Amino acid sequence: MKRHDPGTFVTCVYNPDRAVCRPPADTSEQPELGDCRPLACRNTALTPDNRDAHARHVADLDSALAQGDRLAPYIRHRLQQQRQDTSDFLTRHAPEPA
Ligand code: SF4
DSSP states (O other): OEEOOOOSSOEEEEOTTTOSSSOTTOOOSSOOGGGOOTTTOTTEEOOHHHHHHHHHHHHHHHHHHHTGGGSOHHHHHHHHHHHHHHHHHHHHTOOOOO
16 A cells, blocks of 8 residues: 555545556556546545645535525536535544544
């Protein structure tokens, strides 16, 4: 298992057997960061800064959705889904109680 530098939204703890950014037969020793799907990947870890970035993103989505009646239904639905997915992700990765 190889640890990579933290990104803004996620820290990748790369394990090729669990990476969703590469096809299953590809056992590369490096993640494909351009295809990162952190909400779906089991290689993710969250630093406090990562959690803060997600929380800011949720707040931005809340701001956009506060004016949801001005949005096209498809866009509103996508933002609502993104907010729910991000919120669920943060819940799944809640820090262990000390
Ligand atoms: S999808 Fe993202 S978190 Fe998962 S292994 Fe690839 S780069 Fe790392």
